[in-house]
Amino acid sequence: MYLITHLHGPIEVRETISVEVGGVIHEIPNHRVLNPGDDISGEPAELQQACTDWWTQARVAAFELSKAEAAAQYGDDGDAE
Numbered sequence: 001m002y003l004i005t006h007l008h009g010p011i012e013v014r015e016t017i018s019v020e021v022g023g024v025i026h027e028i029p030n031h032r033v034l035n036p037g038d039d040i041s042g043e044p045a046e047l048q049q050a051c052t053d054w055w056t057q058a059r060v061a062a063f064e065l066s067k068a069e070a071a072a073q074y075g076d077d078g079d080a081e
Contacts, residue, residue: 001047005054009036009063013047036060
């Protein structure tokens with residue numbers, strides 16, 4: 001597992017998932033993002049600790065502010081599309 005932290009709180013998780021198909025094991029890259037406030041209770045302990053360490057009060061506040069600014073600029077859901 002490889003983690004990339006983003007300034008305002010999100011953590012990008014990059015990992016490889018092994019899948020067996022017809023007796024052949026395939027390594028599939030998986031990328032996902034965890035944001036402050038996400039439920040991380042089902043994540044591995046190592047990832048939970050990384051989130052706890054990274055999501056300081058200041059980062060969570062900055063994340064919430066960035067969401068509010070995006071909502072003001074793009075609409076209530078903050079989606080630029």
